[in-house]
Amino acid sequence: MNPHPKLFQFERHATDGAARAGAFQTAHGPLLTPIYAPVGTQATVKALTPRQVREVGASLVLANTYHLYLRPGDEVIAALGGLHAFMGWDGPMLTDSGGFQVFSLGGQKGKKPLRTIDDDGVTFRSYIDGSRHRFTPERVVEIQQNLGADVAMVLDECAPPDDYDYNTRALRRTHAWAERCHAAHTRADQALFGIVQGGVFPELRAQSAEFLRGLDFPGYAIGGLSVGETKTQMHAMLDVTVPLLPADKPRYLMGVGTPEDLVEGVARGIDIFDCVLPTRVARNGQALLRDGKFNMRNARFATDPAPLDERCTCYTCRHFSRAYLRHLLVAKEMLVATLLSIHNLHTMLTIIHEIRAAILAGEFAAYRAAFWEARATSRA
Amino acid sequence: MNPHPKLFQFERHATDGAARAGAFQTAHGPLLTPIYAPVGTQATVKALTPRQVREVGASLVLANTYHLYLRPGDEVIAALGGLHAFMGWDGPMLTDSGGFQVFSLGGQKGKKPLRTIDDDGVTFRSYIDGSRHRFTPERVVEIQQNLGADVAMVLDECAPPDDYDYNTRALRRTHAWAERCHAAHTRADQALFGIVQGGVFPELRAQSAEFLRGLDFPGYAIGGLSVGETKTQMHAMLDVTVPLLPADKPRYLMGVGTPEDLVEGVARGIDIFDCVLPTRVARNGQALLRDGKFNMRNARFATDPAPLDERCTCYTCRHFSRAYLRHLLVAKEMLVATLLSIHNLHTMLTIIHEIRAAILAGEFAAYRAAFWEARATSRA
Numbered sequence: 062m063n064p065h066p067k068l069f070q071f072e073r074h075a076t077d078g079a080a081r082a083g084a085f086q087t088a089h090g091p092l093l094t095p096i097y098a099p100v101g102t103q104a105t106v107k108a109l110t111p112r113q114v115r116e117v118g119a120s121l122v123l124a125n126t127y128h129l130y131l132r133p134g135d136e137v138i139a140a141l142g143g144l145h146a147f148m149g150w151d152g153p154m155l156t157d158s159g160g161f162q163v164f165s166l167g168g169q170k171g172k173k174p175l176r177t178i179d180d181d182g183v184t185f186r187s188y189i190d191g192s193r194h195r196f197t198p199e200r201v202v203e204i205q206q207n208l209g210a211d212v213a214m215v216l217d218e219c220a221p222p223d224d225y226d227y228n229t230r231a232l233r234r235t236h237a238w239a240e241r242c243h244a245a246h247t248r249a250d251q252a253l254f255g256i257v258q259g260g261v262f263p264e265l266r267a268q269s270a271e272f273l274r275g276l277d278f279p280g281y282a283i284g285g286l287s288v289g290e291t292k293t294q295m296h297a298m299l300d301v302t303v304p305l306l307p308a309d310k311p312r313y314l315m316g317v318g319t320p321e322d323l324v325e326g327v328a329r330g331i332d333i334f335d336c337v338l339p340t341r342v343a344r345n346g347q348a349l350l351r352d353g354k355f356n357m358r359n360a361r362f363a364t365d366p367a368p369l370d371e372r373c374t375c376y377t378c379r380h381f382s383r384a385y386l387r388h389l390l391v392a393k394e395m396l397v398a399t400l401l402s403i404h405n406l407h408t409m410l411t412i413i414h415e416i417r418a419a420i421l422a423g424e425f426a427a428y429r430a431a432f433w434e435a436r437a438t439s440r441a
Numbered sequence: 442m443n444p445h446p447k448l449f450q451f452e453r454h455a456t457d458g459a460a461r462a463g464a465f466q467t468a469h470g471p472l473l474t475p476i477y478a479p480v481g482t483q484a485t486v487k488a489l490t491p492r493q494v495r496e497v498g499a500s501l502v503l504a505n506t507y508h509l510y511l512r513p514g515d516e517v518i519a520a521l522g523g524l525h526a527f528m529g530w531d532g533p534m535l536t537d538s539g540g541f542q543v544f545s546l547g548g549q550k551g552k553k554p555l556r557t558i559d560d561d562g563v564t565f566r567s568y569i570d571g572s573r574h575r576f577t578p579e580r581v582v583e584i585q586q587n588l589g590a591d592v593a594m595v596l597d598e599c600a601p602p603d604d605y606d607y608n609t610r611a612l613r614r615t616h617a618w619a620e621r622c623h624a625a626h627t628r629a630d631q632a633l634f635g636i637v638q639g640g641v642f643p644e645l646r647a648q649s650a651e652f653l654r655g656l657d658f659p660g661y662a663i664g665g666l667s668v669g670e671t672k673t674q675m676h677a678m679l680d681v682t683v684p685l686l687p688a689d690k691p692r693y694l695m696g697v698g699t700p701e702d703l704v705e706g707v708a709r710g711i712d713i714f715d716c717v718l719p720t721r722v723a724r725n726g727q728a729l730l731r732d733g734k735f736n737m738r739n740a741r742f743a744t745d746p747a748p749l750d751e752r753c754t755c756y757t758c759r760h761f762s763r764a765y766l767r768h769l770l771v772a773k774e775m776l777v778a779t780l781l782s783i784h785n786l787h788t789m790l791t792i793i794h795e796i797r798a799a800i801l802a803g804e805f806a807a808y809r810a811a812f813w814e815a816r817a818t819s820r821a
Contacts, residue, residue: 103772104765110779111760133743133768141746141764149760363513366521380491380529384521385484388513392483395775399490 066091069252069279071311071332077425079303079330082417085280085311087153087211088250089145094311094332095420097318097413098123098155099340099406103132104148106406107340108398111149117375117403118410122150123335126204127159131187131194135207143209155212155335157315158201158242158256161284164219178218180234198241206248214282215242217256222290228260236272243276254280254313261294263301270305281306282313283331287322296325303330320351320412324432327416327425339409343401346390349408352439355383357401362387375407376400446471449632449659451691451712457805459683459710462797465660465691467533467591468630469525474691474712475800477698477793478503478535479720479786483512484528486786487720488778491529497755497783498790502530503715506584507539511567511574515587523589534590535715537695538581538622538636541664544599558598560614578621586628594662595622597636602670608640616652623656634660634693641674643681650685661686662693663711667702676705683710700731700792704812707796707805719789723781726770729788732819735763737781742767755787756780 066072066086073083084091098121099106099114106114106122114122124144129135138147145151163185167174176185182197198216205213216238220231235258246253255273259265273281283302286295299314306312311332314322318336326334339349348355348369355362355369365383377386377400389397419428446452446466453463464471478501479486479494486494486502494502504524509515518527525531543565547554556565562577578596585593596618600611615638626633635653639645653661663682666675679694686692691712694702698716706714719729728735728749735742735749748758749766757766757780769777799808 103768103774105769105774105776108775108779110756110776112756128772132772133764137744137764140744141762147762147765147768149765364517364520376490376492382521382527384513384517385527385529388483388527389485392508392512394483394485395488395778396485396490398775399488399779 068250071280071309073309075421075423077420077423078328080327080416080420080425081330081332082420083311083332085332087252089151089153089211092121092153092211093417095323095327095413095416096121096333097323097409098333098335100125100335100337101148101150102337103128104138104144106402107344108395108402109340109406113376113399113403114150114406115152117406118414119152119406121153121155121333123155123157124148124208124210125159125162126156126201126208127162129156129208130159130204131189135204139207139209143207145209153212154210156205156208156210156214158205158214158216159196160201160216161219161316163196178234180237182216198238199245202242202245202253206246206251209248210251212252212254212280213246213248214254215239215256217258217284219285219288220258220260222260222285222288222294224260225262225265228258228262228265232258232265232269236269239273239276243278252279254278254282256282256284256315257302257306258285259298260285261290261298263297266298266302267305270302274305274307278310280311280313282315284315286314287317292321292325296329299326299329299331318409320349320409320432321436323409323413323416324429327420328429334413336409339405340402343405344398346397346401347405348386348401349405351408351412352436357383357387357390357397359387369404370408373404373407373411375404377404377407448630451660451689453689455801455803457800457803458708460707460796460800460805461710461712462800463691463712465712467632469531469533469591472501472533472591472713473797475703475707475793475796476501476713477703477789478713478715480505480715480717481528481530482717483508484518484524486782487724488775488782489720489786493756493779493783494530494786495532497787498794499532499786501533501535501713503535503537504528504588504590505539505542506536506581506588507542509536509588510539510584511569515584519587519589523587525589533592535592536585536588536590536594538585538594538596539576540581540596541599541696543576558614560617562596578618579625582622582625582633586626586631589628590631592632592634592660593626593628594634595619595636597638597664599665599668600638600640602640602665602668602674604640605642605645608638608642608645612638612645612649616649619653619656623658632659634658634662636662636664636695637682637686638665639678640665641670641678643677646678646682647685650682654685654687658690660691660693662695664695666694667697672701672705676709679706679709679711698789700729700789700812701816703789703793703796704809707800708809714793716789719785720782723785724778726777726781727785728766728781729785731788731792732816737763737767737770737777739767749784750788753784753787753791755784757784757787
């Protein structure tokens with residue numbers, strides 16, 4: 062390893078096919094990749110203390126610009142020392158641009174959209190109090206600089222994945238906005254990542270990757286996936302996009318993160334993932350296993366003394382039975398959200414850590430084969 | 442200290458006036474007194490992991506027989522290894538008899554009571570599904586033996602504190618039930634405590650203490666207080682009751698536990714307290730301070746970088762600002778219940794630990810005077 066890595070340098074420790082194990086240098090320490098980021102939408106990974114987030118093995122946490130801009134406000138957070146100090150997380154952090162949430166406001170059929178887009182930016186109403194707000198590329202950079210995460214994202218337009226004309230138009234805007242974000246960004250201890258868009262269209266994805274590469278971002282995200290397209294389409298988009306991105310920069314697949322997605326994403330050269338799934342389903346009483354899932358409300362768990370997963374080493378599995386977790390869920394006790402979130406995140410992070418170890422050992426292909434083998438057996 | 446204490450022996454390490462510092466031997470280790478017990482109604486101290494309960498300084502946890510009998514059932518818990526294993530708490534535990542909850546079912550004016558009492562026991566309907574159930578002294582002992590806490594409580598009848606005739610009748614029953622519980626109790630690793638009743642009437646309290654003393658319980662509780670009477674009345678009842686209880690047995694003041702109550706209860710010879718207050722108010726956004734409280738919703742905290750209490754060493758105060766806690770509360774994030782519960786319990790436990798240290802140092806009178814002095818100053 063390089064003893065004096067520079068900020069935002071991405072060092073590859075090993076590669077195995079397209080898969081890479083590396084380290085991305087941030088102002089809050091090196092981020093070892095591949096990595097999976099829990100989502101802390103409102104400056105908290107729901108139901109967990111930062112210490113618990115650390116203990117499940119997390120090293121990167123994502124927060125949402127849209128939510129934090131509206132409440133408590135990016136200037137409030139800046140005055141309190143930035144997002145790390147505010148939420149008590151001293152490791153690497155990433156904020157999205159807020160674009161995805163704002164564009165989602167237009168999504169429901171038959172309802173008046175809550176946002177309007179023009180070439181300069183997007184105007185939207187607050188979901189909290191209905192007040193009017195405007196995001197432009199420059200404003201989104203300013204907000205993220207106030208929040209002060211280690212990685213910030215450009216503003217992009219998220220189009221429905223299979224509408225070619227829409228994606229063509231959206232891509233023009235996304236690229237213009239990427240240039241403006243790049244020009245507006247000044248914070249030296251924060252890396253601004255570009256975002257490749259283009260729906261499910263290989264030529265648009267290629268065009269986007271080429272364009273963004275020209276702006277020389279310290280890292281690249283692939284956006285607009287896991288929003289309704291098939292896995293085959295997702296993989297095809299990765300296959301066309303990743304080879305066009307610089308090998309010496311980290312690659313982040315936004316909002317994607319089932320166990321299968323980690324294995325298949327890494328196999329296609331992805332370094333960073335995030336997903337709300339493990340914590341969201343935990344709050345609904347669902348436990349993720351390596352090869353399936355449990356709805357803890359199921360009566361068959363009522364007297365089950367076993368831990369969720371015999372092989373799991375998380376706090377929940379070391380101390381509590383399925384029967385206890387079911388009791389907490391049925392009794393509507395908050396602790397169940399905490400204990401299932403711990404287990405679900407630990408499961409995801411264990412998989413990504415195993416993947417990294419496999420790449421370093423030159424055994425990723427075998428790991429991937431065994432992963433799918435185990436799932437086939439478990440389904441049989 | 443005695444190097445080989447026997448189970449349920451109560452050793453007094455120091456006394457200071459009526460205040461005592463001691464150790465009560467349980468099958469899960471010595472319980473150092475005076476002590477304050479967080480309440481884990483449904484086999485969980487709400488919003489906290491057992492590790493967090495331990496870290497705030499708790500050594501004794503209370504659980505509710507009534508709730509656990511109804512859900513998941515005492516036999517389910519017994520089959521899973523008992524309450525300690527079920528909820529992952531390896532320190533001393535106490536279960537109440539369920540009587541208080543059952544008698545509370547008759548409390549609302551103009552509504553048909555959900556329970557009927559006779560000399561043999563009490564019949565009630567489940568708040569979960571309306572099914573009929575019956576508690577007798579023998580049944581309540583059996584349930585608590587199944588749960589397996591270190592300390593169990595006799596079944597008692599809780600009367601309105603200021604109704605003399607009702608208290609006279611209830612006391613007859615309470616005493617008969619205490620005898621029956623005492624006779625029915627067989628579990629060698631569990632101590633059964635008697636409960637003194639008698640409302641706000643000194644002669645009834647004295648009569649109850651004398652009667653129960655004759656049954657030679659390994660510990661004595663004082664029940665039926667903090668249910669509407671004044672502090673002056675509560676203190677008068679302690680002043681008449683405590684001197685009639687054996688000096689070499691622990692004394693437990695049930696359901697009582699503000700900071701003032703701890704200081705004044707210990708001054709009157711109480712060793713054990715419990716109260717839901719610190720965790721209940723935490724879930725409503727209230728932070729307990731040593732000399733007051735904060736409603737964290739208050740807008741004045743929105744940009745306040747200070748911890749809840751500069752002098753507090755709890756996890757919450759070491760890592761988070763008032764502004765962050767207010768943000769979590771306003772944003773309806775579960776984490777605020779966890780962080781405020783940690784702080785509130787830590788505050789209560791710090792006070793009780795200070796009280797113990799003051800007794801051991803022979804400085805309890807000075808501690809008590811300083812406690813009231815600080816409150817007088819803070820209110821001024």
